[in-house]
C-alpha cells in the first residue's frame with residue numbers, strides 16, 4: 001500500500017503532526033495515513049514555508065471528510081456509501097467551483113453560493129446588508145451576517161471541551177470549532193446542505209430538487225465522469241456527491257487560503273510594516289491594550305501562519321440590530337451556541353450569547369460586522385471593544401441617563417458576556433484604546449487583506 005505514495009509519507013506525516021496543533025486533528029492524522037496517498041501528489045515540491053502547515057492540515061481535513069476507502073481499488077466511500085467511481089480531487093474541485101457559481105442551483109434561478117460569498121470580497125458579502133436576501137422569489141431574508149469562507153480549512157470539529165494539547169497544558173477552554181457562527185455544521189458538506197435547502201436562501205424543496213438541477217445542467221456529463229455513469233439514479237447519493245464537490249472546492253488553497261496578505265509577507269520577512277501598522281500590531285497583541293490576539297491569535301504557531309481566530313466561542317454583547325426582520329419580534333433573540341438556529345445545546349444557559357470567534361483575515365473587505373451585522377465600519381467595530389463598558393451610551397439604546405446595555409441578550413444571560421481587556425473599565429473612564437490607537441489597529445487589520453503585491457523597488 002505504501003508503495004503508492006509518490007513522496008516520502010513519513011516526512012509529510014511528521015511535518016503534518018508538528019504543524020497541526022489540535023489533538024483531535026492529530027489523532028486523525030493516524031487515521032488518514034492511507035488516504036493521504038490520494039492527495040499526497042499535491043504536496044510534492046512545496047517549500048518549507050509556514051503555508052505548508054496549513055496545506056497539510058487542510059489535506060487532513062479533506063481526507064477526514066472524503067474518507068477515501070482503501071479496501072477496493074474502484075470505489076470510494078462517503079458516509080460509507082460507495083460511489084461508482086473514485087472521484088479525483090481535481091475533478092471534484094472543478095465541479096465544486098462550477099456549482100458554487102451556478103445560480104441555476106437555486107429555486108429563484110438567481111442565487112448561487114457566490115451571490116452571498118463573493119470572491120471579490122474574500123468570499124464574504126458583496127454589500128453592507130446585515131442579512132442577505134434569498135428564497136424562491138428573492139424576497140426572503142436571512143438571520144445572520146454572511147461570513148467570509150477564507151481560512152476555514154483548519155476549523156476543528158465542534159467540541160464543548162477544547163483543550164490546548166501542547167506540553168502538559170490540558171486546561172479545558174470550553175466550546176470551540178464547527179462551521180457557522182454557532183458551530184452547528186460538523187463539516188462543509190453538512191454546511192452546504194443548509195443554504196441549498198433553506199427556504200430563505202437557495203430554497204430547494206429537497207435534495208432531489210437540487211440533483212434534478214445538476215442533472216439538467218451543462219456540467220452533468222462532468223458530474224457523471226467524476227462519480228460514475230449512474231450517479232443521478234440515486235438522488236441521495238448524488239446529493240452527497242454534490243456537497244462533497246462543494247467541500248473539496250472550498251479546500252482549494254489558491255482560492256480559499258492563499259496566505260498572500262501584506263502581513264504574511266511581513267511574517268516571511270518580505271515586507272515592512274508602516275509605522276501605523278506596526279503600532280497597530282503592537283496594540284493588537286498587548287494584553288493590557290487591545291488584547292485582540294488573546295482570541296484572534298496573530299503569530300506563527302507550530303509552524304503555521306496565524307488564522308486570527310482560536311475557533312473558540314465568546315459572548316461579547318454586540319448591540320441588537322433592529323434592521324433584521326426576525327428582530328421585529330421583541331421576544332426573539334439569536335443566542336448563538338444555545339439557539340435557536342442550533343438546537344442541541346438549548347439547555348446550556350452558560351452558552352447563551354456565544355458566537356464563534358471569526359478570523360480577522362480580509363476583515364477590511366467587509367462592510368457589515370459581527371454575527372448580526374449591527375456595526376457598519378471596521379473603525380466602529382474596533383472602537384466598540386474599547387468603549388462598550390466605558391461609554392455604553394454610544395452603543396446601546398438610552399432613555400435619559402439609563403442605558404440598556406447588552407440589549408440583544410436577555411438579562412439572565414448577561415453574566416456570560418466577556419469582560420476581560422479591552423473590555424471592562426468604569427463607566428465614563430478612559431477607554432482602553434484612544435482614537436489614534438483605534439486607527440492604528442485598523443491600519444494593521446488592513447494588512448490582513450489577501451492579494452498584497454509589494455510595490456516595485458525604487
Ligand code: HEC
Pocket residue numbers: 100111112113114115116117132133134142143144145146147148149152178179180181182188191192195196200201202246341
Ligand atoms: C443567502 C445568502 C447565502 C447563500 C446563497 C449561501 N450562504 Fe453560506 N452562509 C450564509 C450565512 C448567513 C452564513 C452564516 C450562517 C450561520 O451562522 O448560521 C453562511 C455560512 C456558511 C459557511 C460556514 C462558514 C463559517 O464561518 O463556518 C459555509 C462553509 C458556507 N456558508 C458555504 C456556502 C455554500 C457552499 C453555499 C452554496 C451551496 C452557500 N454558503 C450559500 C449565507 C449564504
Ligand code: HEC
Pocket residue numbers: 284290291292293294295296313314315316317318355356357358359360363366368369370371372378381382385418421422441
Ligand atoms: C474575548 C475574545 C475576543 C477578544 C479579546 C477580541 N475579539 Fe474580536 N471577536 C470575538 C468574537 C466572539 C467575535 C464575534 C462576536 C459576534 O459576532 O457576536 C469577534 C468579532 C470581531 C470582529 C468582526 C468580524 C466579522 O467578521 O464581522 C472584528 C473586526 C474584531 N472581532 C476585531 C477585534 C479587535 C480589533 C480586537 C482587539 C481590540 C478584538 N477583536 C478582541 C472575540 C474577541
